[in-house]
Amino acid sequence: MQAPRPLRSAARAAAVLLSFLASASSLGAQAPVVSYGAELERLASASVSASGAAWAIDLTMQADNADAGLPSSFRRWWACTIGGWNSASAQSLNVRVLNAGYTDVILPVWRLRNVGSASFGPWQRVPLSALPTVSGSTHRFTLPVPAGTGALQLAKFFPFGVSDKDVWLAQVQATAGPRLRRVQNLGSSLLGRAIELLELSDPATPDRFKRRAWIHSGIHPSESTSYFAVQGLVEFLLSSDSRARVLLADAIVDVVPMANPDGVFLGNYRTNAASINLEEQWAAPYGSAVPEIVALRTAIEQRMGTPASPGPNPIEVLLNLHSSHNVTYPFHFRHSANASFDLVANRSGVLPSVNALETRWIDALRARSPFASLGTTQSSSCGSPTRPFVECMCHDRWTIQPSWPAPVMAITLEGTYTRGPVGTSWSTPDDYRQLGREMGLALVDHLGLLPGLYAEPQTSGCVGAPSFHARAFGPGPSRSIELRGAGFTPGGLGALVLGNTPLGLPLPPFGCTLDRVPDLSFALVADAQGEVRLAFPYPPLPAFALDAQLLHLRELAGAPAFFTSPLQRLHLVPAF
Known part of the structure; x- marks a missing residue:
């Protein structure tokens, strides 16, 4: 006998209720x-x-x-x-x-x-x-x-937000010391967020002969491997590593840690707050009014100058950092060589000399980075025919101009979301921070700065003393050392004193001190601009440090007067 319909319905309802309660429990x-x-x-x-x-x-x-x-x-x-x-x-x-x-x-x-x-x-x-x-x-x-x-x-992957960038930047500013020369606000995003640039260089060395590198990350906001690489690069540049010290003695490194802060905050993957892909806003006639691009492009233009009047330290290396899908390991987009390049008739790729520089950079990074060495290089026409990328702008506005002093090596480096440097592991932020440190070493190699040197001031010198700096120059193994002073009387006499034994001898009439016992000394005569210069081949020696000081002999009221420059400790760094 079947139960009445109301009872059957009640039983089904009870079963559903009991099932729900069991699941809920x-x-x-x-x-x-x-x-x-x-x-x-x-x-x-x-x-x-x-x-x-x-x-x-x-x-x-x-x-x-x-x-x-x-x-x-x-x-x-x-x-x-x-x-x-x-x-x-x-x-x-x-x-x-x-x-x-x-x-x-x-x-x-x-x-x-x-x-x-x-x-x-x-x-x-x-x-x-x-x-x-x-x-x-x-x-x-x-x-x-x-x-x-x-x-x-x-x-989806390790995020890095505007708040993370702000905390990191505050930590860098609090601990960096003088090699972080300034944090410059380049401008504001569409929604008013700051776009900062870190300028890193050794203030003990004048900028007169320095090269310049520019690195920006986060044009595509959620491609976060780029932020971690920048963190590692800045950590290396501010470290005690002697190769980092050489790099910042010979170069200015500009780092934009987050180029698209609105896109980051909003959780966008490729665009700013107005759904504009900033990566493709660099085409001729170079007039994009997108605020983020205006900030970045203006800063680049200020550093580059014009073909008729180049800036004092134009950019030689530009690294555009991204992240990519469907690829296992970090890789570059190298632009195809085009010996017949013409802005009107043949707009694909770049000059062969630029392609060769890109290859040199790729080889340098692969040699320094086990992670980067796992990747394969992809080819790019530079977005021909529109050429909308920052690398194309550097090539077309400056490099191809006959009067431009040195080609710009501008290239995109892509991180990925999958494997780390050990092929069975998944990548982490620390893997990309290490890649950033290795980028710093590759910059040293690409610019040919080893063997090299950097100087550390030991004293402040005396009033009226000449300035003094040292640098290494020249290609690879045939590098030389130049010691240069300024502020001498034109045609005046001076001397370079080298030695490591403390002396502290006051010299007449003002008590300017000769700080080291002279192990070596060289007589110098100032040129018409009041400068002295001494150059010699880089010694085939391991790393060592040597103290150096300039003396300037002037005549005051018919009597000799000695002025001494700041004592500099010169650190000679071999290639390694």
Whole structure:
């Protein structure tokens, strides 16, 4: 005999209720909550539902600025915060990332906040068990959330936000010392955020003969390997490494750590706040009014000058840092050589001399970086025929001009989201910071600065004393050392004193001190500009330090007067 219909309906309802209660009990009866409105976070929508003993979480991706007119390649960044579950028990989250604009398999990253803690732990890759599977535009993975976790933040790759940049920059300024000569505000983004430049060089060496390198990162805002590389580069430049000291004695290095801060803050992948791809805003006639480009282009123009009047230290090396999908290891885009290049009739590629310089740079970085050596070089026509990239601007506005003093080596270096320098490992921010340090070493090699030297002032000299600096110059193994002083009486007499034994002898009539016992000394005669110069081949010796001081003999009221320059400790650094 069948039960009456009302009883059958009640039984089914009771079964559903019991099933729900059992599921709710196993899940802690508290569904996770997904949010995505904070800095760096971007999704179109999110949904949460029970899935047996787990939670099913769908994260639907969105193009930059929710701009439906952008292509799918602009749907390549996602990040969110998940919390609100019963933290007393472990949770299993079955995540689907929907509507993705990329198909390569990337192990996501997360950071956890424990119950009772006000802050999240460090970003790290999720467990290998959560490696996504990809089908079309859907990426699936399961996260095992440990018990005691109050919330987590989840992202495609290691993020680096405007707030992270600000904290890092403040730390650099607080600890850098005089080699960080200035932090320059180049201008503001569309939404008013500062675009800063760090100028690094040794103030003990005059700029007269210095080369210049320019590095910018984050034109594409969520390509975060570029930020970590910049951190490593700046760390190297400000370190005690003698090769870094040589580099900043002989060069000015300009670093723009975040070129597109609005895009970063908004969680965009490739554009600024107006959905403009800044990478393609550098074409002739070089008049883009996009605020971020105006700030960067103006700073480059100020340093370069014009073909008729080059700047005193124009850019010789420009590195444009990015990140790329569907490639395993870091790589460069080298521009194809075109011996018949013509801005009107044959606009593809670059002059062969520039291609050769790019090859020299690539070889230098590969020699210094095991990580970079794993990558393969890709070819670029420089976006012919429009030539919209910063590398093309450097080539077309300056390098090809007959009066330009030296070609600009401008190139894009791409990081990737997958493997680290050990092929079985997933890359980390520290891997890219190490790549940045190795970029610094490659700059030393590319510019041919070893063997080299740098000077450390030991005393301040006396009033009326000549200035004094030293430098290494010339190519590779045939380098020479030049010691140069200024502020002498034209045609006046002087001497260079070399030695390491302290003396402290006051000289008449003002008590200017001769600070070292002369082990070697050279008589000097100033030229018509009041300068003295002594040059000699770089000695074939290991690293050593030698103190040097200039003396200037003048006649005052018919009597001799001695003036001494600041004592300089010259550190000679061999190639290594």
